């Protein structure tokens with residue numbers, strides 16, 4: 001079966017990409033990886049891997065369908081048509097792809113942490129009302145709308161995918177109305193030239209290991225593999241304070257994951273939406289200005 005790009009989430013009441021499903025699951029806004037359907041018919045879809053902690057995750061999250069679309073499902077037709085059009089206009093892909101971008105919000109809406117409990121109340125109050133609403137939301141759904149994200153988690157999964165597909169220059173992220181390509185947003189620390197770093201925050205990434213701070217209980221330090229050019233023998237580090245962990249809505253999950261990384265994991269890639277700071281006399285180059293853990297993640 002063809003790859004499924006989007007599915008309707010019964011819990012979130014919207015059609016979303018699998019990367020968004022992963023973000024919602026991690027935030028505790030959805031709880032059942034099987035509660036998805038085709039955007040236009042009742043074909044059941046599972047969001048594979050969204051329930052895995054990163055340590056266990058062997059593949060990036062993806063949608064899997066069980067069975068076939070209903071006869072005449074308009075979504076299935078739409079996807080088939082799109083694929084044909086895409087093949088015909090291969091030389092002119094830019095205009096097609098340029099219409100899509102992912103929006104990264106630097107702050108979460110105030111209502112965010114309550115979304116899940118509100119939905120549950122609604123469902124208990126009036127199941128029929130919710131079903132009717134679901135139907136209308138599904139009916140009014142249109143493809144290729146912009147995806148809104150509140151953490152870099154989905155962007156990382158997408159970046160890995162686009163890198164494999166050689167599309168990082170064609171895909172865009174929008175932050176505060178500014179567009180930046182995945183290519184420019186993601187900076188491999190091994191290739192980052194210290195004489196040519198952005199004044200703005202970027203997502204820096206690289207292999208490294210994480211250790212518990214000896215000085216301050218509850219703090220962690222990530223030491224990246226040497227890589228940044230133009231500074232020999234300088235190591236790049238990122239400090240994750242107990243404060244920043246505790247401020248996260250999902251702090252318990254974070255501590256469990258970070259602890260398990262400290263114990264045994266090697267070959268971990270860390271990602272952070274940060275700036276680069278250095279002191280002339282200091283031993284390290286720091287990734288600085290990490291706002292909160294929505295802007296940090298790792299992959300194994």
Ligand SMILES: [Zn+2]
Nearest residue numbers: 038041069073
């Ligand atoms: Zn369908």
